[in-house]
Structure formats: C-alpha cells, structure tokens
Amino acid sequence: MPDGIALNTLNLKGPIAAEVFGGGISNAMTGLSQMVGRDIKITQLSFKRVMVKDIPNLFGGPENLIIGVYLSITGYANGHMVVIYDPQTAFDLIDLLLSQPQGTTRELSDMEQSVLGEVGNIMGSFFLNHIANTTGLSFQPSPPAVMMDMAGAILDSALGSVLEIDDYTYIVETTFGSPDRQVTGAFLIVPAPEMEFV
Amino acid sequence: MVTTMASTTESIVVGMGELKVSRVSGGVLVCVGIGSCIAICAYDPLTRVGGMAHVVLPRCEGKDGKNPAKYGNLAVPLLIEEMIKLGGAKSRLVVKLAGGAQMTLASGVKNVFNTGERNLAEVIAALDKEGIPITATETGGNKGRTVRLFLDTGKVLVTSVGQEPKEI
Numbered sequence: 001m002p003d004g005i006a007l008n009t010l011n012l013k014g015p016i017a018a019e020v021f022g023g024g025i026s027n028a029m030t031g032l033s034q035m036v037g038r039d040i041k042i043t044q045l046s047f048k049r050v051m052v053k054d055i056p057n058l059f060g061g062p063e064n065l066i067i068g069v070y071l072s073i074t075g076y077a078n079g080h081m082v083v084i085y086d087p088q089t090a091f092d093l094i095d096l097l098l099s100q101p102q103g104t105t106r107e108l109s110d111m112e113q114s115v116l117g118e119v120g121n122i123m124g125s126f127f128l129n130h131i132a133n134t135t136g137l138s139f140q141p142s143p144p145a146v147m148m149d150m151a152g153a154i155l156d157s158a159l160g161s162v163l164e165i166d167d168y169t170y171i172v173e174t175t176f177g178s179p180d181r182q183v184t185g186a187f188l189i190v191p192a193p194e195m196e197f198v
Numbered sequence: 199m200v201t202t203m204a205s206t207t208e209s210i211v212v213g214m215g216e217l218k219v220s221r222v223s224g225g226v227l228v229c230v231g232i233g234s235c236i237a238i239c240a241y242d243p244l245t246r247v248g249g250m251a252h253v254v255l256p257r258c259e260g261k262d263g264k265n266p267a268k269y270g271n272l273a274v275p276l277l278i279e280e281m282i283k284l285g286g287a288k289s290r291l292v293v294k295l296a297g298g299a300q301m302t303l304a305s306g307v308k309n310v311f312n313t314g315e316r317n318l319a320e321v322i323a324a325l326d327k328e329g330i331p332i333t334a335t336e337t338g339g340n341k342g343r344t345v346r347l348f349l350d351t352g353k354v355l356v357t358s359v360g361q362e363p364k365e366i
Contacts, residue, residue, distance in 0.1 A: 053214035062231030063344055152231025153342020157301050157313050160254045
C-alpha cells in the first residue's frame, strides 16, 4: 500500500487516486484479455473533474446508440462503473466469446446480455480487487445490468444520484482496445461525489 | 417532415438539470436521450412562449440555491415563473410530459433507480399544486427518449430507438 493514501478520511491525493484507479483499470484489462484471449491495452486514461450533465457527451452525445454494462459499487465508498461499447463492436465481442462466426450476433437478447454481463463482472471484479488490495478496504460490485439504448438514457439514472450531491464530479475515463482493433470499448468510473480528491 | 424542417429550425438543447424558455420563431427546445429523467414541456399558444425543464431528481427538501431546475418539485414553479417573464400566462399553459422510464438495471440496485416513477409523481404533484392540467404524456416504459417542443406550433415529438417518432 503506497504511503499517503488516506481513504479512511475519504480523501485521496489526486495523483495517488489516479495511480490507484489506473492500476485497477490495468487489472480489469488483464481480466478482459484472459477472457477473450487477446492482448487488450488501455488506449487512453484520464482522471478529471467534469460537469455531470456533460458526461454523456464523452460517449458520442446523449442520443448516440450504445451498449452499456452497468455495475454499482458499494462498500467502503460507493460509485458507478459502466463499460460502454459501440453496438457492432459488442456484437463482434459476443461472437468471439461464443466462438461463433463474426456477424452471427445481430441483437441483444438474454444470451447476449448474459455474455456481456459476464464480461462486465470480470472487469468489475478485477478492478475492485486491485483497489481493495491497494487500499486494504473492501468494495463489492452489484450484478451487472446490460442495456442497449441512447447514451443519455443509460447514464441518467446513475448520474442522478451523483447530481443529487453535486453538479460536478470526478470521473475516470478509459478507452481500451486490442491491437487488431477487434475488441474496443470505454470504461467509466464515477466515484461517489462525497469522496474528495485534493 | 421533421428532417425537412431541420434547416430552418434552431435547436436549443436542454441538458440534465437545466431549464430553458424561448420564443424564438422556428425554435425547438430539446431534451436529448432521457431515461428516468422527465422533460416538462410547457407552451403558451397565444404568445408562443415555450419552456422545457430536464428534471433529474424527484424532490429537494429545503433549499438548493445552486440549481433548483434539476428537482421535480422546484422545476415546476421555476418554469412557470420564467415563462411569465417571457410573456407567457399561467392560465394558458399547455403542459406535456415525457420520460420517466424505468431503465432495466441490476436487481440489487433497483431501489436507487426507481427514479423514473418518483420523478414523474413529483412533477405531477407540483403541477397539480399550481392548478395546471397535463394535456398529454408519453412516460414510463424502459426506453430512452428524445423530446422536442416546437415553438411555432407547441407540438411535442418523442423519439425512441427502434420506434416511430410519436407526436403528443
């Protein structure tokens, strides 16, 4: 555990928070890589403070059709975790995981939701395990919810609970991909706004 | 029909927790991609003043000086006030509601996400308190919506993914 972490006062120094979250996300990529049998890397990672209402703009605008896998985080601190895919990319990922020819999956029914939910589970657990190991605190993910809809609609109920406390929030925004670009997506972490990063 | 009008219309986007009023000729107030949020659309057909609030949360107890528009119970009186400033009359307001979907989320977090229903209930109660009838609604379900209020006509157009646009 690095010196200087003071999560017990819900107070993480900015650079340390970035390091802890970054490590968690790397670990989530390890989990995803193992699951899909491809080397998946972080292509971009940023830890920043944004206006809550602007968050859907990070994913192509509030009306953009996406597939979102949502998990809520509870435990020592609360938060939200969303894995976001372009629908076609998610369909290709499902084909990859079910060893089907590319192009087989064309919609999101129970089976497909379950596959993407499992990917979300793995990423969420790997992410939280790293955070727990680094900080010594415990966090649990909720069961995943898989939705295909407008980005704004998928995010607004989760963001509502953030907006209740503050119009601004910290987010960890990550994009990831395999070298062959077959698996790509974005990973959004929104810590509960009562956490402070100075 | 809507697309051909697009070149002559001016879209005024009402973001999460925002409230906007306008009487721009050819203008369109729009809430883009709402799930559990509510778009309160109000229109004065005589002066063609339109207003839209993008409510995110059901109610605020006490005062939130920072942004009252995000709460159902506070957005309604604020919307009326802003519309009167622009030449609207409370007695003429035609109010339509859209949104309040129950997004399919994880079973373990259901409680938190009953917001759609709670948002709607608070907005309806606040309108009732003001004595303003609700003319039309397009609410509930589990699909996201984009809601447009056309300032020239007062028409409200609701679009969802994979469905025909619906006028209310």
